[in-house]
Amino acid sequence: MSNNGLPHHNPPQRTSPSLRELEYHSAFVERHIGPNDAEIAQMLHAIGHDSLDAMTDAIVPGKIKSPAPLALPEAITEVEALAKIRAIADKNQVFKSFIGQGYSGTHTPNVILRNILENPAWYTAYTPYQAEISQGRMEALINFQTMVADLTGMEIANASLLDEATAAAEAMTLAKRSAKSKSDVFFVSNGVHPQTIEVLKTRAEPLDIVLHIGDDAEAASVDAFGLLLQYPDTRGTIRDYAALTEAAHARGALVAVATDLLALTLLASPGEWGADIVVGNSQRFGVPFGFGGPHAGFMACRDAYKRSMPGRLIGVSIDAEGKPAYRLTLQTREQHIRREKATSNICTAQVLLAVMASMYAVYHGPDGLARIARRTHRLTAILAAALRKAGVTVGDDFFDTLHVTGVDAGAIHAKAQAQRVNLRRIDGGSLSISLDETTTRSDVIVLAGLFDAKIEDIDALDVDTADAIPATSARKSAFLQHPVFNTHHSEHELLRYMRQLADKDLAMDRTMIPLGSCTMKLNATAEMIPVTWPEFANIHPLAPVEQTAGYKQLIDELEAMLVECTGYDAVSLQPNSGAQGEFAGLLAIRAYHRSRGENHRDVCLIPESAHGTNPASAHMCGMTVVVTKCDSNGNVDLDDIRAKAEKYSDRLAALMITYPSTHGVFEEDVVAICDIVHQHGGQVYTDGANMNALVGVAKPGKWGSDVSHLNLHKTFCIPHGGGGPGVGPCAVKSHLAPFLPRTLGGEGDVGMVSAASFGSASILPISWMYITLMGTAGLRKATQVALLNANYIAKRLAPHYKTLYTGRNGLVAHECILDLRPLKDSTGISAEDVAKRLIDFGFHAPTLSFPVAGTLMVEPTESESLHELDRFIDAMIEIREEIRAIEDGRLDREDNPLRNAPHTATMVAGSEWTHAYPRELAAFPLPVLKLQKYWSPVARVDNVYGDKNVMCACIPVDAYKEEAEEA
Known part of the structure; x- marks a missing residue:
């Protein structure tokens, strides 16, 4: 009986999981972490531990372990997270921005948006250090290099830098290394974009480089090792720099130029008037503002400086069958070799954005790009004419940017804001207006109206308005003449071209990429979706703060999250x-x-x-x-x-x-x-x-x-x-x-x-x-499963390959180094041979010969399932059996599947087979490969040939004709 005298009824016993358990398992954590709980238990048993916490205690020193969980919210579902970030995005206001200053509105062709930016075949790929499985993205990058070199009039271009400002800083140090002048002064035009000047100041001071910032007219009288000019300048003015360049060369200085690729379709290239180095930003070739990035910067230079040029460079070599093949060339990753003597610390490029920009050029071609440029210029010239008719002072000689002076800039700005328009305020009496591909006729009418100028008939004003590009600065040379830029102008053709390139590569949409030190984990679709929302993508980096409240919240919250994860006190993003x-x-x-x-x-x-x-x-x-x-x-x-x-x-x-x-x-x-x-x-x-x-x-x-x-x-x-x-x-x-x-x-x-x-x-x-x-518990579990996956691989492979280094209790952290050096001594098979043979099994290789030469460093990450881990392990064990066959004399020491890997379809299907091992072993070393097989598009690439015969532009069509004739 209960205290109130009524009978006591026991509640029914619940047999199903609790609500909290059900909610946890519907959260994202179970999607991100590859092994399920049963598989985790199986793997823990394999390495000799009862739980993830017990394993963690065995691996991580007690002195550094955090005593409390992360002070972050618990995991939520994808639907809930997307709703939360949608509310943040909605706090941004997308105005029409005519601010310019190196950033322009652009239309991302939908075929590129869907099939490059939003396509995991492209965004989950890794740096093309393994050339054979990176031929598609390297072809796209060599298109980028060719595009930049053609438009700038330079002989060679790299495969992208981080942004225009840091590219300019790299140009400064390249000039310092390469110029005949021994001066420590670098002249910077005050017509260079302000953010570029800021970055130059940061880079110059620790290196004892003295910046001289001044008017272009001063440049001829300054003793400097190099000059940086902006063409057109930050206020839009086009200047003739030929005489200044000649004077600089006479003093032993090099001339670097920051420029605009779209403008160069109409302007004489810097190379034509003597520039030595050209940098800029390819953002306006189809890449959204994104509040400042990511965008692909670029650098091009004269051939004489190619071995000193920083960043990555795609070159053309040949494969084992003598066919053309792409590879990273020359100074690539030179900081890893030269260390403190390196000329740059660059390790990351902007490949995905460079690919987008290159495809934009492929899609539009030279005629299409020039048409976009001419339309942009015509609208700018029409606006200038309308303003002049209204008595407004506008600069002469421009491409897409007007420098307006003698006005009440504050009042104009206020009127613009009321029209949801952003202009660039330079000072109290001047501003600039930059037009772009997205500008419409109605935009021009609105802009004119801000100055009380009326446009009643744009077409009539167009007839009466001359171009504002000086005849002496007009481009006369051709560009983008290679067939790749003159073939794929229909969506069907471009779609198939991009698919053809993607099919050549291995990315995480097809296979585990077990790179040590590089953490190739799941890039979940739900995480990617907000990136292309207009509220994030279409915000100019210099938009007024009242328009970017959503970004401020996002940045503040992310900084706080990272502070909590790391134990530090402040973060800069x-x-x-x-x-x-x-x-x-x-x-x-x-x-x-x-x-x-x-x-x-x-x-x-x-x-x-x-x-x-x-x-x-x-x-x-x-x-x-x-x-x-x-x-x-x-x-x-x-x-x-x-x-x-x-x-x-x-x-x-x-x-x-x-x-x-x-x-x-x-x-x-x-x-x-x-x-x-x-x-x-x-x-x-x-x-x-x-x-x-x-x-x-x-x-x-x-x-x-x-x-x-x-x-x-x-x-x-x-x-x-x-x-x-x-x-x-x-x-x-x-x-x-x-x-x-x-x-x-x-x-x-x-x-x-x-x-x-x-x-x-x-x-x-x-x-x-x-x-x-992921939430607080999910983040910890992800780390623990990353440790588990690495130790599971090391344990399973222990009978076949020695793990070079282990920590406490014989365990590794999140990656393990497999020592192949003894096998090289006994059989001649190198770590590189194993890396190339893994391609035949459909795998990207682990990190090759870093940090120890002759080894493979494997990092599986928490995102890989037990099935995928076992698939990799099976491949590595089968490769070890092939090496044993060489040790036993069952396979020839020189003519074996490892030394000849990877095997292409044409090799295996050829009418003749001259190798001492069967075709089936070459192509299908495991039976499962008969069900799903990746074929390398090229045989092993000849690195030495590529460095001796440097070619870093699109392969001439004749090379393919010769190949076809030989076949």
């Missing part, structure tokens, strides 16, 4: 690559020391195992790199760190370490290492490349580290896009927060490191969505 984040972090350390009167602190300790961008970034900051040793287990040598810190105590600025280590191990001494550095007055920089092994488990900002960069394109799910875009936020403790990069027009001791204040802002929704979808 400005760096638009991991290497930029490194640079920003070291600049913060440098500025911090200087603020304390310790300018002499210039030594940066870097372990010999470090990623090559670390010493390159330190060098760019004017630091002296001192290399520290690693012990026999691959760990940072604590005694050597202590000795070097003591030796350079008075000069010690920083230590750069990667954690977990580049060798895939949680080192035990990281707290002690931080203490040693701090005792000697230095700061600790922790490379965040391996944050995938830490989120929800440990926080670098809590164990003694002062600063990290994070790779949002790794740990936080922004796609690699074939080698870019990337985002490399810089996270710091509170004492370094004042020294994060300032925004354009903002305050701060450290200047801008990228062209846009918030870097590649339009892809930040991806990481916001990922963290929001």
Whole structure:
């Protein structure tokens, strides 16, 4: 009986899962993490642990483990997350922007939007370090190089840089290395875009380069090693720079020019009037504003400087059958080899955006591009004529931008805002108006009306209005004559061309990409969807703050999320690559020391195992790199760190370490290492490349580290896009927060490191969505399964390949290094042979010969299912059996499937087969491959031939004719 005297009825017993359990399993976490709970239990059993927490305790040192869960909300569903970010996006106001300043409105052809930007075959691909499975994206990039070289009048172009401002900074250092002049002065025209000047200031000062910023007329009288001009300039004026260029060359200086690709369809190319280096931004070729990025910057130069040009360069070589094949060439990844002697720290390009820009040129062709340019110019000229008729002063000699003077800029701006129009205010009495591909006749009428100018008949005004491009500056040379730019102008043809290229490649839509150090995890569709919403895509980076409230909320919330994940106190999202984040972090350390009167602190300790961008970034900051040793287990040598810190105590600025280590191990001494550095007055920089092994488990900002960069394109799910875009936020403790990069027009001791204040802002929704979808428990589980997957692979492969380095309890972190060097000694089979043979199994290779030559570094990530892990393991075991067959004499030491891999369809289907092993073994080493098979489009690419015979433009059609005739 109950207390009230009534009978007590027991409630029915629930037999189904709880509401909370049901909600958790409907959340996104179960979609992101590859193995299900039963598979996780099976894998844990294989490595000898009962639970993910027990495994984590066995791997991660207790000194660094976080005592509490992340203070983030719990996981939610995709529907809920998309509704939340939709509400944020709706706070942005999409005005019609005529601001210009290097950013133009553009129409992304829908066929490119759907089949490149929104297509995982393109956005989930990796950097084309494995040439044979990257032929499609490299063809698209060589189209980009050809497009840029043609339009700029240069002999060679690279496969994209991060943005126009950083490309200009790279041009400055290229000129410093290459010019005959020994001056330390670099002249910068005050007609260069303001954000470019800001980045130049940031780059120049640590390298002791003196910037002289002045009128173009001053340039001829300044003793400088180089000049940077803007053509047309930031206010739209077209100038004839031929005489100035000649004068600069006479003094031993090089001339760099920042330019506009669309303008160059109508203007004489810089190469025609003598420029040496040309940079710019390809954004207006079909890539949305995106509040500043990502966009593909470009650099082109004379052939004489090609071996000093920074960034990636696609070249043409031949494969094992003598057929043309693309590959990365020349200085590619040179920072990994030359380290502190590297000329640049660039590691990320903007491949996905360069592909979009190249396809825009392929789709429109030379005639279509010129037509877009002429229409844009005609509208600009008509607007200028209307303004002049109304008594408004407008500059002469322009392409698409009008410089309006003698007006009340504030009043005009207010009227424009009322019409939902953005103009560029230069000062109180002047402004500029930049038109573009998206400008309409009605836009021109509205713009004229802001100045009380009326246009009653645009067509009549068109008849009476002359062009404003000076005859001496008009383009007379042809461009984009290669058939690729003159063939695919119908949507059907372009669609098939893009599909043909995608089919040549391996991306994550087809296979696991088990690259160590690069974290190729799921880029979920729900995370990608907001990127192309107009409220994010169509916001100009210089739009007034009242129009960007949604972006502010998104950025503030993402920064707070990253602060919580890392244990730091402040984050800058400005760096638009991991290497930029490194640079920003070291600049913060440098500025911090200087603020304390310790300018002499210039030594940066870097372990010999470090990623090559670390010493390159330190060098760019004017630091002296001192290399520290690693012990026999691959760990940072604590005694050597202590000795070097003591030796350079008075000069010690920083230590750069990667954690977990580049060798895939949680080192035990990281707290002690931080203490040693701090005792000697230095700061600790922790490379965040391996944050995938830490989120929800440990926080670098809590164990003694002062600063990290994070790779949002790794740990936080922004796609690699074939080698870019990337985002490399810089996270710091509170004492370094004042020294994060300032925004354009903002305050701060450290200047801008990228062209846009918030870097590649339009892809930040991806990481916001990922963290929001996963929630606090999901993020921790993702890290744990990343550890589990790597240890499962290492355990399963242990009878066949030795794991080079392990940590506590014989376990690895989120990646493992397979040592193939003994096999090379016994059979002649190299790690590269195994990498190429994996292509026959349908896999992208693991990281080859980094950080240890002759090894493969494998990182499976948490996103790979047990089925996919086992498929990779089966391939690696079968390859080991082939190597045993060589050891036993069952396969020839020289003529075997590994040495000849990859095998193309034409090789296997040829009328003759001359190899000492059967065709079936070449093509179908496992039976499952008969059901689904990827065929490499080319045989093994000859790297040496490519470097000896440099060709970095579209392959002449004659080469294909010769190949057909031979066949």
